[in-house]
Structure formats: C-alpha cells, structure tokens
Amino acid sequence: MNTLGPSPHPFEVSATADPxxxxxxxxxxxxxxALRLLRLKGxxxxxxxxxxxxxxxxxxxxxxxxxxxxxxxxxEALGDSHIWESAYPGVWVIEHRNSCGERxxxxxxxxxxxxILETRLEDIEEGLLALQRALANLQTDKSV
Amino acid sequence: xxDLTTGTLGDTLRRNGVSRRGFLKFCTATASMMxxxxxxxxxxxxxxxxxxxxxxxxxSFQECTGCTESLTRSHTPTLExxxxxxxxxxxxxxxxxxxxxxxxxxxxxxxQASAGKYLLVVDGSIPLGNPGFSTIAGVSNLxxxxxxxxxxxxxxxxxxxAAFGGLxxxxxxxxxxxxxxxxxTDKPVINVSGCPPIPVVITGVLAHYLTFGTLPExxxxxxxxxxxxxxxxxxxxxxPFYDKGxxxxxxxxxxxxxxxxxxxxxxxxxxxYNACATVKWNEGTSWPVESGHGCLGCSQPDFWDAGGFxxxxxxxxxxxxxxxxxxxxxxxxxxxAAAGINRKxxxxxxxxxSTVTVDDLEKTS
Ligand code: SF4
Ligand code: SF4
Numbered sequence: 001m002n003t004l005g006p007s008p009h010p011f012e013v014s015a016t017a018d019p020x021x022x023x024x025x026x027x028x029x030x031x032x033x034a035l036r037l038l039r040l041k042g043x044x045x046x047x048x049x050x051x052x053x054x055x056x057x058x059x060x061x062x063x064x065x066x067x068x069x070x071x072x073x074x075x076e077a078l079g080d081s082h083i084w085e086s087a088y089p090g091v092w093v094i095e096h097r098n099s100c101g102e103r104x105x106x107x108x109x110x111x112x113x114x115x116i117l118e119t120r121l122e123d124i125e126e127g128l129l130a131l132q133r134a135l136a137n138l139q140t141d142k143s144v
Numbered sequence: 145x146x147d148l149t150t151g152t153l154g155d156t157l158r159r160n161g162v163s164r165r166g167f168l169k170f171c172t173a174t175a176s177m178m179x180x181x182x183x184x185x186x187x188x189x190x191x192x193x194x195x196x197x198x199x200x201x202x203x204s205f206q207e208c209t210g211c212t213e214s215l216t217r218s219h220t221p222t223l224e225x226x227x228x229x230x231x232x233x234x235x236x237x238x239x240x241x242x243x244x245x246x247x248x249x250x251x252x253x254x255x256q257a258s259a260g261k262y263l264l265v266v267d268g269s270i271p272l273g274n275p276g277f278s279t280i281a282g283v284s285n286l287x288x289x290x291x292x293x294x295x296x297x298x299x300x301x302x303x304x305x306a307a308f309g310g311l312x313x314x315x316x317x318x319x320x321x322x323x324x325x326x327x328x329t330d331k332p333v334i335n336v337s338g339c340p341p342i343p344v345v346i347t348g349v350l351a352h353y354l355t356f357g358t359l360p361e362x363x364x365x366x367x368x369x370x371x372x373x374x375x376x377x378x379x380x381x382x383x384p385f386y387d388k389g390x391x392x393x394x395x396x397x398x399x400x401x402x403x404x405x406x407x408x409x410x411x412x413x414x415x416x417y418n419a420c421a422t423v424k425w426n427e428g429t430s431w432p433v434e435s436g437h438g439c440l441g442c443s444q445p446d447f448w449d450a451g452g453f454x455x456x457x458x459x460x461x462x463x464x465x466x467x468x469x470x471x472x473x474x475x476x477x478x479x480x481a482a483a484g485i486n487r488k489x490x491x492x493x494x495x496x497x498s499t500v501t502v503d504d505l506e507k508t509s
Binding site for chain 2: 023046047048050051052053054055056058075077078081096098102103104105107115116120122123
C-alpha cells in the first residue's frame with residue numbers, strides 16, 4: 001500500500017459547520033468535476049469566485065471545506081497575492097490583493113501549477129543575461 | 145513620474161515597473177472586473193498590452209457628484225490608477241485643477257486634438273425646461289452636450305440621471321430633465337445606470353473600451369450585458385427562501401433575523417438588473433440585501449417613481465400579502481406581472497403630473 005498521500009481532508013471538520021446559504025456546495029461539486037477533467041484530460045479550469053453570489057458564511061465554508069495543503073506561495077507584484085494548494089492536490093486558491101491590501105481577484109484554479117507561478121520565457125531570457133553580467137562583473141572584480 | 149502621454153498601456157505599465165507576473169495579475173483582476181470569463185485573460189493581456197491612450201472628456205450636468213464619488217472611492221486603487229494613469233482625462237470639472245476659462249479651453253483643445261476619437265462621459269441629466277436651470281460657464285447643459293457629443297466616438301451616460309433622467313426627472317420633473325440618449329441620437333450611447341453605479345462597473349466599461357476599442361454588448365436599455373444581464377433576484381443568495389415562500393414581514397421579525405427574502409418589505413430585486421449581488425459594495429463587504437434592506441431598483445428607469453421603496457413591487461400596502469402569495473404561486477411570471485403593475489402606477493403618476501414653470505418655482509421657494 002502506498003503510504004505517501006495528502007494530509008487528511010478537512011471535509012469532516014466542516015460537516016458540522018454552519019451551512020450558510022448553501023451556495024458553496026454547488027461550487028464544490030463544480031470543483032470536483034473540474035478535478036476529474038484535469039485527471040482524465042489534463043484540462044485546467046479557473047473559477048472566478050467574485051462572480052458567485054455568495055451569502056454570509058458561504059466563502060468561509062468553501063475555504064474550510066477546501067482546507068490547506070502543503071504548498072503556499074506569496075507573489076509581491078502590485079500588492080501581495082497569496083496562492084496555496086488546497087488539501088485536494090490540483091485544487092489551488094489564488095487571492096490577489098492590491099497595494100492597499102484590498103482583494104482585487106479571488107479564484108480557484110484546478111491545475112497542476114497555477115500559471116501565475118510559472119516563470120515566463122522572456123523573464124528567463126532577461127534573467128540569463130543578468131546572471132551572465134553578474135558573473136562577468138565577479139570575474140572582473142577577481143582579476144583586479 | 146514617468147511620461148504617460150504616449151504609448152500603449154503595456155508601455156505605461158512597464159514604465160511603472162510592473163513585472164510580467166504583475167501584468168498577468170493586473171489582467172486577471174481586470175478580466176474579473178469586466179466580468180469576462182478567466183479563459184479570456186490571455187486575449188485580454190494581448191489587447192491590454194497594445195491598448196492606445198484615449199482622450200476622455202467628462203461632463204457633469206444635473207447631478208449630485210455621487211457617481212464621481214463612487215468612482216474615486218472605488219476599492220481597487222492600483223487597478224483604477226493604472227487605468228486612469230493611462231487614459232487622458234482632459235476635462236472633468238470636479239477633478240481637474242484648471243477652472244473658469246482655462247478649464248473650458250482645455251475641453252475645446254481636447255475636442256480639436258482628438259476630433260472623432262475621444263470618449264465622452266456624462267453624469268447628470270439635462271434640463272430642457274429652462275436653459276438657466278443648469279449651466280457651465282454660462283452655457284446651457286444642452287448646448288455643451290450637443291457640441292461636445294458632435295466630435296465624440298461614443299458617449300457613456302454614467303449613473304441613472306444621465307442614463308434615464310434619474311432623480312431630477314422624478315415626478316413632477318420640475319426642470320424638464322431628460323437622459324443623454326434623448327439628446328444624442330447619432331452616436332453610440334452606453335448607459336451605466338445605478339445611483340450611483342458600482343465603481344467596478346464604471347471602470348469595467350472604461351477598461352473594455354480601452355482594451356478592445358469597442359463598446360461591450362448592450363441590453364435593451366443600452367447597458368452592458370456583462371453587468372446588467374441578470375436580475376438582482378436571479379443572483380440573490382436569499383432566492384432559495386423566495387422560492388420556498390419564506391418572507392420577512394417586518395425588519396425585525398424572525399424571518400428577517402433568519403435572512404429570509406425581503407420581497408414583502410419592498411425589495412425591487414425581481415425587476416432590477418445590476419451586478420450588486422455578485423460584485424457587492426465597499427470592497428465586496430456586503431450589498432443592500434445582505435445588509436437586510438431590499439433593493440431600491442436604482443439601476444432601472446424611473447425607479448424613483450415606481451411607487452414606494454417599502455411597497456412590494458409598487459403595490460399599495462393593503463395588497464402586499466395577496467401580491468406575495470400570487471408571486472410565490474406564479475414564480476417566473478412575477479417579473480412581467482410586476483412590470484405591468486408598475487406601468488399602471490406610473491400612468492396614474494403621469495396623470496397627476498403638472499408642468500412647473502420658473503414662476504411657479506419662485507412662488508413656492
Ligand atoms: S425579492 Fe429581493 S431579497 Fe427576495 S430573493 Fe429577490 S432579490 Fe433577494
Ligand atoms: S441593490 Fe438595488 S438599489 Fe441597491 S445599489 Fe444595487 S441595484 Fe441599486
């Protein structure tokens with residue numbers, strides 16, 4: 001038996017939680033459907049949570065149900081963004097905030113790796129040039 | 145500060161030191177703001193990168209400045225400031241530094257420099273009763289609108305006053321207020337209604353024009369479908385209670401405490417089209433129905449004259465319970481029925497309408 005696996009899923013915790021207005025439940029089904037698609041066809045799905053009519057308690061319930069997995073990242077560009085994998089591998093939560101700390105986008109991405117975390121080719125090219133320059137400077141310093 | 149007078153939006157962002165990940169984040173938030181599906185982010189990114197810098201002239205007529213307040217107090221300053229850094233807001237008499245002749249000269253210069261290409265934004269209604277009711281630099285609102293609209297690529301009527309006449313047009317409409325669309329008939333006019341409109345809707349429409357150079361798809365009232373395509377009622381989280389016939393009867397009864405439907409307390413959600421139920425207000429904190437008050441219908445034409453805010457869809461108080469039980473039984477037919485009832489109420493209001501002259505105003509003031 002494979003003993004390596006994700007941490008226990010937190011759904012049991014939320015079974016007793018206040019169901020709010022139940023709008024998070026259809027969303028959880030949609031996430032499960034998208035995860036199935038990712039597994040079978042490799043299709044990624046992004047859900048824009050700001051387009052969902054949440055009632056009081058719905059967002060809390062959704063996040064409780066999703067829980068947190070072992071990966072989390074912080075992006076510092078135009079304000080902080082927090083990205084974490086839920087307790088269900090392949091289901092990521094992405095929260096973008098502006099420089100005043102206010103939320104400007106809130107998404108669930110069902111993917112192997114959220115696209116915002118991937119390094120762009122242009123950045124790699126610029127990074128390579130910068131590293132080569134830094135190495136050249138180091139060599140010049142050494143030879144002095 | 146970087147020179148922002150030339151180049152594309154991509155140039156502006158790069159000059160502001162925005163990284164590629166930052167740009168993607170900006171596009172994600174903008175797509176969300178424009179109510180575009182997340183799958184559109186790459187298309188949006190390409191379009192935004194190349195978006196040119198449009199000239200915008202903003203005229204304010206019979207208004208309360210609430211629409212400008214809504215916009216400038218919107219809670220996504222990074223996004224707005226990037227968009228507003230990029231557009232050239234050449235005339236806005238509340239926000240601009242110049243005043244008097246210098247301000248009017250700026251408007252005329254922008255009209256000449258960008259003839260046929262500038263975007264005209266209007267807030268407030270236009271009084272036709274007497275030119276003196278509302279003027280700018282001694283020129284009537286009607287005249288300024290006609291001459292400024294002539295060279296515009298498109299006109300955005302911001303707020304319910306510009307879109308439908310709004311509060312100034314409320315019965316008995318003492319100034320003879322009309323909407324922008326009543327005057328400007330030979331240009332595309334996009335109505336961004338609401339009293340005030342949701343800030344993100346304002347910037348979403350501007351971002352759409354900025355990105356694609358076109359106006360978004362519009363509904364029968366010339367409003368962008370992305371934000372006004374579904375009713376408040378259809379996206380309301382209290383809808384399951386409406387469907388089960390569970391209503392609050394007073395603002396402090398058990399039903400109200402349990403968060404039941406506010407229909408009987410006058411909620412106009414079933415006949416109101418706006419994005420409040422999803423976008424919400426104050427940084428997504430809440431919206432009227434979530435705070436326990438029915439929707440007033442502020443984004444619909446003549447909402448001020450639709451009976452009473454606390455009457456169930458314009459029905460006299462005595463009829464509320466009968467109307468509610470009818471509504472539960474009739475389900476989807478409610479919207480049409482309510483509109484019919486509303487028309488009846490308006491016809492009665494029109495019958496009582498009497499024209500108010502300047503002399504009358506002087507007599508009563
Ligand atoms: S009537 Fe109002 S409170 Fe009730 S479901 Fe419709 S929008 Fe929500
Ligand atoms: S809930 Fe209704 S009245 Fe309130 S802002 Fe939205 S559309 Fe206007």
